[in-house]
Amino acid sequence: MIQPLGVILAGGQATRMGGGDKALLPLGAGTILSHVIDRLEPQVGGVALNANGDAARFAGIDLPVIADSIAGFAGPLSGVLAGMDWAAQRGASHIVTAAADTPFFPCDLVPQLMLAAENAGADLALATSPSGRQPTFGLWPVALREDLRLALQGGLRKVVLWTEKHRAGYAEFADDAAFFNVNTPDDLVKAQAML
Structure with missing residues (x-):
């Protein structure tokens, strides 16, 4: 498998943060988003x-x-589809997604996802941690984009419901803190402390 393209998912409405773009909030010397990009x-x-x-x-x-x-x-999943469409225009076979509000995700996310897919004989892989699946952190084959489009047009919204229809590998990460996401003002204070 050639190196996938990366897609940062920031398509939500940030209602628990009071709206706006929480990814652009300051964190350390940058923003939440700049930390995600750097990783x-x-x-x-x-x-x-x-x-x-x-x-x-x-x-x-x-x-x-x-x-x-x-x-x-x-x-x-709608962001995953947008990423697949973008990657298809560039001739890529896979994308890896990361949430825009999760600045501490593993620095070996992509190789671990690729290894999990290979070990499972699958094209798709999701991250897991002790607290469960991390469905916004995944390796997604561009070849499944029309299947995903049909599922979304049919009203499907849950990542797990779609991935369970396809063979998936699971990359297990031991540290829950790596997937800490900033949803509220209190979370932003915690993230500053975690830096």
């Missing part, structure tokens, strides 16, 4: 940001911004 970029062949609304608000970030093609904030 993902070295592991993939290129990175795009999945976000909805006016892309100009990300003008300071040197990444392509791709919007969901399924209307109505259809959840992370």
Whole structure:
């Protein structure tokens, strides 16, 4: 498998943070998003940001911004599909997704996902930690994009319900803190302390 492309999922509405782009909130010397980019970029062949609304608000970030093609904030799978479509235009066979609000995810996420897929004889792999599956951190084959599009058009929203229809590998990570995500103002305080 050639090196996948990376897609950062920032298509949600951040309602628990009071709306807006929580990925752009300051964290340490940068933003939550800059930490995510710094972790993902070295592991993939290129990175795009999945976000909805006016892309100009990300003008300071040197990444392509791709919007969901399924209307109505259809959840992370819609961002996965947008990433697959973007990757298909570049001739890539796979994407790896990471959540835009999870700044401490593993620096070996991509190789571990690729290894999990290989060991399972699968094209798809998801991250897990002691607290369970981490469905926004996955390796996704571009070849499944039409299957995913049909599922989303049919109303499916849960990542696990779609992945269970396909053979998937699971990359197990021992540290739950690696998948700590910033959903509330209190979480942002915790993230500052974790730095």
